Amino acid sequence: xxxxxxxxxxxxxxxxxxxxxxxxxxxxxxxxxxxxxxxxxxxxxxxxxxxxxxxxxxxxxxxxxxxxxxxxxxxxxxxxxxxxxxxxxxxxxxxxxxxxxxxxxx
Amino acid sequence: xxxxxxxxxxxxxxxxxxxxxxxxxxxxxxxxxxxxxxxxxxxxxxxxxxxxxxxxxxxxxxxxxxxxxxxxxxxxxxxxxxxxxxxxxxxxxxxxxxxxxxxxxxxxxxxxxxxxxxxxxxxxxxxxxxxxxxxxxxxxxxxxxxxxxxxxxxxxxxxxxxxxxxxxxxxxxxxxxxxxxxxxxxxxxxxxxxxxxxxxxxxxxxxxxxxxxxxxxxxxxxxxxxxxxxxxxxxxxxxxxxxxxxxxxxxxxxxxxxxxxxxxxxxxxxxxxxxxxxxxxxxxxxxxxxxxxxxxxxxxxxxxxxxxxxxxxxxxxxxxxxxxxxxxxxxxxxxxxxxxxxxxxxxxxxxxxxxxxxxxxxxxxxxxxxxxxxxxxxxxxxxxxxxxxxxxxxxxxxxxxxxxxxxxxxxxxxxxxxxxxxxxxxxxxxxxxxxxxxxxxxxxxxxxxxxxxxxxxxxxxxxxxxxxxxxxxxxxxxxxxxxxxx
Numbered sequence: 001x002x003x004x005x006x007x008x009x010x011x012x013x014x015x016x017x018x019x020x021x022x023x024x025x026x027x028x029x030x031x032x033x034x035x036x037x038x039x040x041x042x043x044x045x046x047x048x049x050x051x052x053x054x055x056x057x058x059x060x061x062x063x064x065x066x067x068x069x070x071x072x073x074x075x076x077x078x079x080x081x082x083x084x085x086x087x088x089x090x091x092x093x094x095x096x097x098x099x100x101x102x103x104x105x106x
Numbered sequence: 107x108x109x110x111x112x113x114x115x116x117x118x119x120x121x122x123x124x125x126x127x128x129x130x131x132x133x134x135x136x137x138x139x140x141x142x143x144x145x146x147x148x149x150x151x152x153x154x155x156x157x158x159x160x161x162x163x164x165x166x167x168x169x170x171x172x173x174x175x176x177x178x179x180x181x182x183x184x185x186x187x188x189x190x191x192x193x194x195x196x197x198x199x200x201x202x203x204x205x206x207x208x209x210x211x212x213x214x215x216x217x218x219x220x221x222x223x224x225x226x227x228x229x230x231x232x233x234x235x236x237x238x239x240x241x242x243x244x245x246x247x248x249x250x251x252x253x254x255x256x257x258x259x260x261x262x263x264x265x266x267x268x269x270x271x272x273x274x275x276x277x278x279x280x281x282x283x284x285x286x287x288x289x290x291x292x293x294x295x296x297x298x299x300x301x302x303x304x305x306x307x308x309x310x311x312x313x314x315x316x317x318x319x320x321x322x323x324x325x326x327x328x329x330x331x332x333x334x335x336x337x338x339x340x341x342x343x344x345x346x347x348x349x350x351x352x353x354x355x356x357x358x359x360x361x362x363x364x365x366x367x368x369x370x371x372x373x374x375x376x377x378x379x380x381x382x383x384x385x386x387x388x389x390x391x392x393x394x395x396x397x398x399x400x401x402x403x404x405x406x407x408x409x410x411x412x413x414x415x416x417x418x419x420x421x422x423x424x425x426x427x428x429x430x431x432x433x434x435x436x437x438x439x440x441x442x443x444x445x446x447x448x449x450x451x452x453x454x455x456x457x458x459x460x461x462x463x464x465x466x467x468x469x470x471x472x473x474x475x476x477x478x479x480x481x482x483x484x485x486x487x488x489x490x491x492x493x494x495x496x497x498x499x500x501x502x503x504x505x506x507x508x509x510x511x512x513x514x515x516x517x518x519x520x521x522x523x524x525x526x527x528x529x530x531x532x533x534x535x536x537x538x539x540x541x542x543x544x545x546x547x548x549x550x551x552x553x554x555x556x557x558x559x560x561x562x563x564x565x566x567x568x569x570x571x572x573x574x575x576x577x578x579x580x581x582x583x584x585x586x587x588x589x590x591x592x
Contacts, residue, residue, distance in 0.1 A: 011374045017367035025360035032353050037319030037346045041305040041312050045150070049305055049312060051321055051339075053346060058339060059121075062307040064323065066338040070124050 116146060116157065116172075147191035147199065149214060156199060156214075158188040165191075165201070182220040183212070189255040198223060202254040202267070209254060209265060209286070226286025228254045228267055251278045258304035258311065262326050264289065266311050268301050277301050279313060279324070292324050294331065310334075319347045410484075415491055417484035418536050429471055485540050 035054040043049050047062040059067040119126040145158040153170030163185050165178040178185075186205035193199060198211045203225075210225040229252045255277070256268035263284040270277045279292040279301050292313070294301065300317035310323040312334055320343065323334040333340060409415050484491040 010370065010377070014367050014371035014374050018364060018371065021360050021364035021367055025357055025364065028353055028357040028360060032350075032357065035316065036350050036353075037316065037343065038303075038314045038321050039316055040303040041314045041321065042303075043305040043307065043312075047308060049307060051312075051314070051335075053343075056342075058335075058342065060335060060339060064335040064339065066336050066342075069342070070119075070121055 116144075116155075145189065145191050147193050149193045149197060149199070151197055152214075154214065156191050156193075158191050158201070160187055160189055163187065165199075178212075178220055183210075183222075185210075190257050192257050192259060194259060200257065200259075200265075202257050204253050204255055207252045207254065209257060209267065209282075224286075226282065228252055228269055228280065228282070228288075251276060256302065256304055258306055260306050260311055260326050261308060264326065266292075266304050266306075268304065279304070279311075292331065293329060294322065319343060319350055409491070413486045415484045415486045416540055417482045417491075418540070419479065419482045426475070429468065483537070483541065485544060488544070490541060490544060 038051050038053050040052040041049060042052075048067070049060045049062065051058045051060065055071065057070045059069065061067060117126040140157070140159055143160050145160065147156045147158075148154070149156065154175075155168040155170070155172070157166045157168065158164070159166060163179070165183070165185070165188060167175045167177070169175055184206070185201065185203050187203075188201045189204045190202040191199060192201075193214075194211070197213070197215055199214045200209060200211045203210050207229055208225050208227050211223045212219055212221070213223050216223075229250070251269040251271045253270045253272060253274065254267045255270050255274065258266050260266055260281075265282040265284070265286075267280050267282060268277050269280055276298065277300055279294065281289045281292065283289055292301075292311075294313070294315060298317060299315045301313045302316040303314040305312045307323070310325045313322045313324055315322060321334045321339075322331050324331045335343070410417065480493075482493050484493075
């Protein structure tokens with residue numbers, strides 16, 4: 001029985017390890033899909049340039065001198081988005097239904 | 107400042123307070139919701155705001171306060187995926203008509219707004235760029251990059267256009283004269299650059315290369331491209347590049363760890379098999395196997411007659427209850443929650459969500475309902491008989507039932523079934539009357555003690571199922587909480 005317990009403990013460790021590794025790689029893949037670096041540049045009539053990255057907006061003058069940077073809370077922005085709210089609602093329902101299906105299926 | 111993000115919403119952001127407010131543009135065809143990517147251009151003369159609804163091939167026009175004015179439809183303007191907008195100094199609205207491979211200009215001041223003023227095709231006469239790195243396969247024919255997705259007008263009036271291939275994986279920056287004549291392609295170093303945005307400065311075009319996390323400066327005259335920005339800006343970008351590399355390393359590490367745990371799992375399976383072979387049940391515990399323990403379902407009737415087996419079948423009350431609840435929830439519950447701020451209604455546009463959710467759910471429930479009618483448990487008073495949804499009948503002794511890993515806690519005893527979620531599907535009275543007397547009593551007082559006992563004996567499946575259930579339920583609660591109250 002001791003051997004059995006050891007084997008089952010290893011099995012649990014293997015299953016949890018696989019789940020954790022898969023979850024981590026999925027999360028990192030998702031994170032890498034989310035822009036981190038520069039994604040857009042635009043200019044104002046007075047020749048000031050704004051470079052948007054995944055987190056910040058940099059303000060530079062026309063010859064590239066750094067002027068300032070701004071941090072807009074992207075999550076706060078997202079939460080204001082009606083489309084995002086709608087999408088999250090649908091994800092919520094889908095997750096609940098998926099959970100129900102999963103438990104019934106197993 | 108007005109900005110747009112991938113979720114189809116437009117914000118007015120105050121740079122001083124770093125605060126943004128949703129500039130909900132009400133009154134349009136699609137109210138204020140855009141599904142998918144949009145692009146925005148601002149005409150300073152009259153203060154018009156143009157919003158390209160790319161997937162719908164529409165250009166919506168709003169006044170400076172965000173009130174909807176009118177819409178140019180794809181039918182009027184013959185646009186197909188207008189991926190970018192540009193307002194010229196003379197007030198022309200210039201659009202990258204991506205799937206028509208052209209740049210087209212409209213006079214926003216004209217009464218006949220929908221008629222193009224001028225246009226030119228971006229089908230390149232230049233040699234396609236040869237791929238490098240892993241795509242440098244011999245014989246690989248690069249796709250022509252003739253799908254314009256971004257544009258900007260330089261100070262010398264030339265048009266700079268980002269052209270993508272059909273999959274928008276490879277991009278070129280091509281310069282056209284004000285008359286639409288192709289002049290040159292901008293050579294960007296680095297492996298597979300992804301120029302994604304353009305903005306003119308006095309002497310050079312600023313190019314954002316998203317894939318390589320760099321911002322470049324390409325002079326209007328000459329080929330020498332340099333990195334844009336001073337040391338402080340370059341340092342900030344370098345930090346982001348390091349962070350990006352760290353994420354990539356973390357993903358590679360996760361894959362390596364996954365491989366290690368898979369190896370461990372394979373070793374465990376081997377060890378378990380070996381353990382089973384060396385710890386077989388003793389002869390007095392083991393019932394002589396039925397001559398053909400795996401029999402097809404057609405034998406069930408003859409077994410009932412010859413071996414006097416009494417079969418018990420699950421009932422589908424729970425399944426049908428789920429049918430009912432899901433139906434009520436989706437078709438009555440959600441519309442009840444409808445409100446402008448929460449937008450819980452299944453919008454007409456999003457009907458495929460309903461179809462995509464309800465139909466698979468019903469199909470799965472129907473399948474479960476079917477297989478539950480095909481499964482059962484029975485006894486001849488000495489052995490326990492099981493038949494699964496594939497029609498296989500299995501005879502096992504009570505000791506074997508207890509020994510097997512997939513067990514079910516039912517009151518005072520342990521019964522093997524497919525999973526704990528099948529419990530309500532069986533008549534507990536009949537199980538207790540006929541099956542339970544064959545099994546050894548479980549002396550634990552409550553389910554937690556029983557589970558702990560099973561855990562110590564190596565029965566992990568129940569623990570794992572409960573763990574997953576707790577995680578999913580917690581996630582659901584957190585999502586609902588965050589969605590409505592945070």
